[in-house]
Amino acid sequence: MGEFKVDKFNIEDFFSGDLDIFNYSSGMPSILPDTVPCHPENLEINRYAVVVTYVLVTLLSLVGNSLVMLVILYNRSTCSVTDVYLLNLAIADLFFALTLPVWAASKVNGWTFGSTLCKIFSYVKEVTFYSSVLLLACISMDRYLAIVHATSTLIQKRHLVKFVCIAMWLLSVILALPILILRSAVKANLPTLVCYEDVGNNTSHLRVVLRILPQTFGFLVPLLIMLFCYGFTLRTLFKAHMGQKHRAMRVIFAVVLVFLLCWLPYNLVLFTDTLMRTKLIKETCERRYDIDKALNATEILGFLHSCLNPIIYAFIGQKFRHGLLKIMATYGLVSKEFLAKEGRPSFVSSSSANTSTTL
Numbered sequence: 001m002g003e004f005k006v007d008k009f010n011i012e013d014f015f016s017g018d019l020d021i022f023n024y025s026s027g028m029p030s031i032l033p034d035t036v037p038c039h040p041e042n043l044e045i046n047r048y049a050v051v052v053t054y055v056l057v058t059l060l061s062l063v064g065n066s067l068v069m070l071v072i073l074y075n076r077s078t079c080s081v082t083d084v085y086l087l088n089l090a091i092a093d094l095f096f097a098l099t100l101p102v103w104a105a106s107k108v109n110g111w112t113f114g115s116t117l118c119k120i121f122s123y124v125k126e127v128t129f130y131s132s133v134l135l136l137a138c139i140s141m142d143r144y145l146a147i148v149h150a151t152s153t154l155i156q157k158r159h160l161v162k163f164v165c166i167a168m169w170l171l172s173v174i175l176a177l178p179i180l181i182l183r184s185a186v187k188a189n190l191p192t193l194v195c196y197e198d199v200g201n202n203t204s205h206l207r208v209v210l211r212i213l214p215q216t217f218g219f220l221v222p223l224l225i226m227l228f229c230y231g232f233t234l235r236t237l238f239k240a241h242m243g244q245k246h247r248a249m250r251v252i253f254a255v256v257l258v259f260l261l262c263w264l265p266y267n268l269v270l271f272t273d274t275l276m277r278t279k280l281i282k283e284t285c286e287r288r289y290d291i292d293k294a295l296n297a298t299e300i301l302g303f304l305h306s307c308l309n310p311i312i313y314a315f316i317g318q319k320f321r322h323g324l325l326k327i328m329a330t331y332g333l334v335s336k337e338f339l340a341k342e343g344r345p346s347f348v349s350s351s352s353a354n355t356s357t358t359l
Contacts, residue, residue: 047107047108048108050104050107050300051104051105051107051108053300053304054100054101054103054104054303055100055101055104057097057100057303057304057306057307058097058098058100058101058307060307060310060311061093061094061096061097061098061306061307061310062094062097062098063310064307064309064310064311064314065090065091065093065094065097065306065307065309065310066094067310067324068086068087068090068309068310068313068320069087069090069091069094070324070327071320071323071324071327072084072086072087072090072323073087074323074326074327075323075326081142081161082139082142082143082252084161084162084165085135085138085139085142085161085165086139086309088131088135088165088168088169089132089135089136089139089309090309090310092128092129092131092132092135093128093132093305093306093307093309094306095124095128096124096125096128096129096132096306097303097306097307099121099124099125099128100303100306102117102121103121103125106194106195109192110191110192110193110194111185111192111193111194111195112193113185113195114185115183115184115185118183118184118185118195119179119180119183119184121195122179122180122183122195123176123179123180123183126172126175126176126179126180126214127169127172127173127176128172129172129214129218130171130172130175130176130214130217130218131168131169131172132306133218133219133222133259134168134171134172134222135165135168136222136226136255136256136259137221137222137225137226138164138165138168139252139255140225140226140229140230140233140252140256141225141229142161143229143230143233143252144228144229144230144232144233147233147236147237148232148233148236175213175214175217175218178210178213179197182197182198182210183195183196183197183198184196184197184198186198197210208274208277208278211270211274212274215267215270215271215274219263219267220267223260226256230253230256250316251312251313251316251317251320254312254316255309255312258305258308258309258312259305261301262301262302262304262305262308263302263305265294265298265301265302266295266298266299266301266302269291269294269295269298270295272291273291273295276288276291
């Protein structure tokens with residue numbers, strides 16, 4: 001563990017509602033200089049309930065994403081381009097969730113792990129956050145090219161899609177560098193330490209940049225790509241009356257929809273908070289408290305996302321269910337008669353045999 005780096009930290013920053021190890025927020029003062037300071041309120045949801053939630057999410061993510069990785073790797077000889085993307089998505093979600101127990105512990109006792117581990121855990125969380133979103137955007141582009149243009153492009157070839165995934169991981173590593181550089185264990189005017197960006201005094205503009213970066217490249221740009229690609233993909237499928245392909249696309253659409261439902265509320269609240277902090281929206285104590293409460297609540301919804309994709313595969317993905325039952329039958333956990341009763345799924349390809357989307 002590294003040594004604690006204890007710097008002076010404005011008490012107003014601590015009560016801004018943004019001094020939270022999960023936020024991509026600015027930590028700018030929550031009060032206006034020409035007004036009476038807002039008295040801090042207890043804005044947190046019961047922290048022990050939050051700890052239990054994070055632990056449950058970690059366990060579900062660990063089991064679910066491990067099973068997804070197992071099924072894909074066990075059937076790697078027949079896995080599709082989309083399966084390669086989903087394998088990397090499962091890895092990202094798994095490592096993201098594995099950081100949650102550390103953050104949960106810090107909710108109760110403050111940050112007690114030192115500056116070095118603060119940087120490491122923050123960086124892992126940030127890299128996996130970016131990579132999962134960028135991989136979802138890549139899946140949407142792959143489906144768009146395969147179905148709308150019916151073309152076999154480089155990213156649709158299974159032996160080359162690995163390089164696309166590597167590129168997304170490298171991009172995530174680069175985008176997360178500010179967190180690695182600036183995160184540190186800092187001490188507010190309170191006994192506990194926090195894992196937070198240490199950018200010194202009078203750095204409000206830099207903190208805004210640190211907030212806008214993940215909102216732009218970790219949400220807005222990938223979301224626009226997904227909406228564009230899936231909009232045209234759906235139109236093509238309906239115009240061609242390709243019913244079986246509609247069913248094959250259900251898993252991918254569900255994954256994107258869940259991502260949207262989990263992260264859109266948090267990003268909308270965060271964007272509103274940014275507008276208020278840049279004084280484009282008038283800041284009041286009541287508005288500050290409301291936004292801080294909303295950030296705490298929507299943040300939990302966002303972290304829940306890391307364990308939901310395997311649940312989607314289990315309930316919607318015919319290929320995933322069959323693959324899992326096949327493994328279980330191999331080791332005698334289910335009977336071969338039960339496996340036969342479930343039936344083998346029909347694998348539907350788009351423009352090539354390597355673009356099945358029925359995970």
